[in-house]
Amino acid sequence: MLRRVLLALGVLFAALGVAVAASPSLAATLRLPNVPRVAVAVLAVVFALATHAARKRVEFRDPDDAVVRASGLEDRYEPPRPGADVDAELAIGPGEGASGADARIRERLRLLAVRVLSDAEGWSEEKAHRRLDEGTWTDDRTAAALFSEAVDPPARNVVVEFAGIESTREREVRRALAELERRAGVGGD
Amino acid sequence: MSATTTADSEQAAGGDSEREHDEETEPATALVDVTTRETNRWRGVTALSLLAAAAGIASTSPAALLLAVLGVAYAAYGALFDAPSPSLAVERTIDAADPEPGDEVEVSLSVTNEGAFLPDLRVVDGVPEGVDVVDGSPRLATALRAGKTATLRYTVEMRRGEHDFDGVQVRARDVAGARETEATVRAASSVASVPDLPELDAFPLRDQTVQRVGRVPTSQGGSGVEFYGTREYRTGDPLSRVDWTRLARTGDLSTVQYREERAATVVAVVDARDAAHVADADGEDAVEYGVEAAGGVASALLDAGDRVGVAAFGPHWEWLAPGSGRDHRARLRDALARRRGFAALEPERRFLGALVFRRLRKHLPADAQVVFCSPLADDNAAAYVRRLEARGNPVTVVSPDVTGAETLGQQVARVERAARIRSLRRAGVRVVDWPVERSLPVAVATASRGWSQ
Amino acid sequence: MSEFDARPPSLAVAPAAVAAALVVLPVAAGSTVGLVLAGPGVAAVVYGAHTATRSYVTLGGALAFLGVAVAAASGLPTALALPAGVAALVAYDTGEHAVGLGVDVGADATVAQSVAVHTAGSVTVASLAAGLGYAVYQFGPTSLPVTGLLALLFASVFLAYALGD
Numbered sequence: 001m002l003r004r005v006l007l008a009l010g011v012l013f014a015a016l017g018v019a020v021a022a023s024p025s026l027a028a029t030l031r032l033p034n035v036p037r038v039a040v041a042v043l044a045v046v047f048a049l050a051t052h053a054a055r056k057r058v059e060f061r062d063p064d065d066a067v068v069r070a071s072g073l074e075d076r077y078e079p080p081r082p083g084a085d086v087d088a089e090l091a092i093g094p095g096e097g098a099s100g101a102d103a104r105i106r107e108r109l110r111l112l113a114v115r116v117l118s119d120a121e122g123w124s125e126e127k128a129h130r131r132l133d134e135g136t137w138t139d140d141r142t143a144a145a146l147f148s149e150a151v152d153p154p155a156r157n158v159v160v161e162f163a164g165i166e167s168t169r170e171r172e173v174r175r176a177l178a179e180l181e182r183r184a185g186v187g188g189d
Numbered sequence: 190m191s192a193t194t195t196a197d198s199e200q201a202a203g204g205d206s207e208r209e210h211d212e213e214t215e216p217a218t219a220l221v222d223v224t225t226r227e228t229n230r231w232r233g234v235t236a237l238s239l240l241a242a243a244a245g246i247a248s249t250s251p252a253a254l255l256l257a258v259l260g261v262a263y264a265a266y267g268a269l270f271d272a273p274s275p276s277l278a279v280e281r282t283i284d285a286a287d288p289e290p291g292d293e294v295e296v297s298l299s300v301t302n303e304g305a306f307l308p309d310l311r312v313v314d315g316v317p318e319g320v321d322v323v324d325g326s327p328r329l330a331t332a333l334r335a336g337k338t339a340t341l342r343y344t345v346e347m348r349r350g351e352h353d354f355d356g357v358q359v360r361a362r363d364v365a366g367a368r369e370t371e372a373t374v375r376a377a378s379s380v381a382s383v384p385d386l387p388e389l390d391a392f393p394l395r396d397q398t399v400q401r402v403g404r405v406p407t408s409q410g411g412s413g414v415e416f417y418g419t420r421e422y423r424t425g426d427p428l429s430r431v432d433w434t435r436l437a438r439t440g441d442l443s444t445v446q447y448r449e450e451r452a453a454t455v456v457a458v459v460d461a462r463d464a465a466h467v468a469d470a471d472g473e474d475a476v477e478y479g480v481e482a483a484g485g486v487a488s489a490l491l492d493a494g495d496r497v498g499v500a501a502f503g504p505h506w507e508w509l510a511p512g513s514g515r516d517h518r519a520r521l522r523d524a525l526a527r528r529r530g531f532a533a534l535e536p537e538r539r540f541l542g543a544l545v546f547r548r549l550r551k552h553l554p555a556d557a558q559v560v561f562c563s564p565l566a567d568d569n570a571a572a573y574v575r576r577l578e579a580r581g582n583p584v585t586v587v588s589p590d591v592t593g594a595e596t597l598g599q600q601v602a603r604v605e606r607a608a609r610i611r612s613l614r615r616a617g618v619r620v621v622d623w624p625v626e627r628s629l630p631v632a633v634a635t636a637s638r639g640w641s642q
Numbered sequence: 643m644s645e646f647d648a649r650p651p652s653l654a655v656a657p658a659a660v661a662a663a664l665v666v667l668p669v670a671a672g673s674t675v676g677l678v679l680a681g682p683g684v685a686a687v688v689y690g691a692h693t694a695t696r697s698y699v700t701l702g703g704a705l706a707f708l709g710v711a712v713a714a715a716s717g718l719p720t721a722l723a724l725p726a727g728v729a730a731l732v733a734y735d736t737g738e739h740a741v742g743l744g745v746d747v748g749a750d751a752t753v754a755q756s757v758a759v760h761t762a763g764s765v766t767v768a769s770l771a772a773g774l775g776y777a778v779y780q781f782g783p784t785s786l787p788v789t790g791l792l793a794l795l796f797a798s799v800f801l802a803y804a805l806g807d
Contacts, residue, residue: 047235047239050236073315074322074327076319076534077534077535078472079468079535080467081468081591081598081599082593083596083600108601119611173597177601177604181604184611233704234731247715250716252718253715253723255724255775256710256714256727259772262768263735263768308759308760308763309759309760326751328746330746332756366742
């Protein structure tokens with residue numbers, strides 16, 4: 001209904017415009033006001049902005065949607081590598097959730113260390129925990145610092161840490177893992 | 190030889206027919222999920238025209254006003270046409286007869302316009318989840334006159350399993366692109382790759398007390414097949430068992446003893462839980478190796494006369510009871526290839542551990558041995574092994590090693606797995622540590638060298 | 643080959659590139675102010691089409707068209723402004739079409755037919771409108787009082803809403 005009204009109005013005004021164009025004196029006869037140009041221009045701008053606002057609300061099919069929706073078509077399921085979850089937790093930088101992730105990793109590594117050490121050295125669980133707390137399970141101070149607050153790691157390599165190549169925690173984890181691998185007899189492909 | 194797997198109509202014939210059938214069924218025309226929408230891509234063009242008009246008025250330039258007219262013309266263009274209602278017939282042809290994993294299979298989809306001219310038609314084929322597209326594209330954008338046919342061709346790399354193609358998604362627009370109709374054309378096709386069981390010569394089993402005559406050696410001498418020793422003749426021993434050679438040589442009367450050999454009942458259980466879906470350096474799922482191990486073990490044990498069954502221990506449970514013989518071997522091969530539980534695909538259900546383990550316990554015969562094929566990627570895997578042992582089913586673990594050492598996380602996983610293996614071994618469970626770059630037979634041979642009978 | 647590339651194939655972006663050139667040349671010949679808007683505008687259209695960023699195409703198209711309008715308002719002859727205007731609209735149309743194609747079928751698909759038909763339609767409409775408008779302008783009234791302009795303005799607004807923009 002509204003459409004028809006608008007259509008009619010549009011045709012009417014178009015006719016009026018054409019009529020005035022054909023016979024300019026008609027404007028005087030009809031006693032239509034001589035609206036300043038500027039007002040007309042402003043009106044046009046207002047209409048334009050209104051229409052633009054209308055367009056913003058439209059949801060287009062974006063590439064992001066496509067990447068989610070049908071992009072899996074060409075490839076097949078590729079599972080994560082073992083330990084990908086640990087990498088994800090390590091990657092959580094400073095900020096939200098960082099302390100939780102940190103605690104989880106340390107706990108997981110501690111359990112692993114206890115297992116490996118009890119197995120390799122024949123220690124009881126209690127003894128293994130104690131040695132880990134004291135930092136006496138290994139000569140490598142960096143590795144020991146991961147599990148023990150009593151041990152200070154050697155002077156941090158400020159440059160390495162600054163350059164973001166490897167954080168202190170990552171280095172401690174790496175050294176601890178290397179030590180545990182040695183004890184567990186793993187590695188060397 | 191090329192097999193034509195044509196599209197079925199929506200009342201598809203029940204059950205899968207063999208792939209080699211040259212059946213010409215009707216091309217599919219069933220359009221489902223038809224939705225129509227406005228793309229709104231011309232929204233705002235009036236705004237622009239009005240701005241141009243403003244510029245024209247403010248500067249009394251006719252050229253600018255004419256530009257405004259152009260803009261309005263496009264707005265009209267966008268309102269002129271209706272959304273198309275496509276009427277299409279699709280036919281899919283898969284050029285493959287019994288493909289092996291790794292083979293490249295060409296798929297060709299032809300789309301025929303059975304209705305009016307479609308100025309803008311986009312076609313996307315429903316490639317199955319388990320295969321990779323390696324050449325060409327399963328997508329096409331075209332304009333199709335009435336009665337004409339467009340064909341899209343692409344090549345996929347086959348993998349073990351049964352792969353079902355989904356329907357074809359189409360989107361048709363009018364000339365101005367202002368209105369769009371989206372629909373799915375049902376076109377079911379299927380292609381399966383059922384590889385033979387892997388070759389494995391022998392798989393040593395563990396000692397146990399069993400009832401049936403077969404192959405597992407027991408330490409008790411008696412009537413059976415393998416030579417054990419001789420003892421003094423006792424009244425009543427069968428004359429056929431008298432060691433005549435010895436009698437002739439030394440004059441002593443003695444009876445030959447054989448070790449009792451019994452047929453074992455073995456179930457190869459493939460760990461298919463979420464945690465077991467981890468990839469090696471090439472992106473290959475550990476479950477794929479697990480299935481390979483199960484197949485090899487089944488093959489070796491069936492050859493030796495044992496009864497073998499398989500199970501998928503995961504959210505998609507599968508079970509094939511132990512049996513023997515050629516038919517059973519074929520059933521095993523089929524089950525391992527086709528059934529969802531053994532597929533190297535992302536699990537689609539939740540895994541309720543307690544429930545599934547109870548189900549396994551219920552199905553597992555009391556005298557059965559278990560060969561547990563698992564990457565041992567989490568502690569639960571080792572826990573399930575222990576529970577089976579405790580229940581009285583001796584377990585041998587075949588564990589593909591898909592761990593890496595490139596990142597810290599991968600190194601952690603590697604050490605954790607090593608710790609699990611050591612711990613299981615100390616508990617008396619045999620573990621075949623299978624580095625996946627080497628072949629399974631070599632890994633089994635290496636491991637069994639360390640096992641005593 | 644296994645990753646889906648949601649960008650349009652080069653063939654789909656080509657018409658937009660050609661149209662872009664056809665905007666810049668006439669505008670550059672007549673007006674620098676217009677070029678300041680239209681130049682970056684069409685560049686954005688082509689870049690947006692190539693990288694499947696719809697927002698660039700839209701903004702670029704608007705800028706290009708406005709650039710032509712400004713150029714026309716500041717004295718660019720109609721014979722140059724009209725083709726430039728047509729080209730600006732065609733650039734937006736084909737550019738946006740390309741983005742849509744990229745999203746639906748990706749960079750590896752065949753798109754020739756779709757692009758051909760769509761571009762043809764777009765060019766036809768624009769040329770018809772421009773031709774008609776120019777004809778009316780040539781043979782129509784030489785000047786128009788403001789009332790007439792106002793009337794025509796309201797007419798186009800109502801018509802546009804009626805047509806469902």
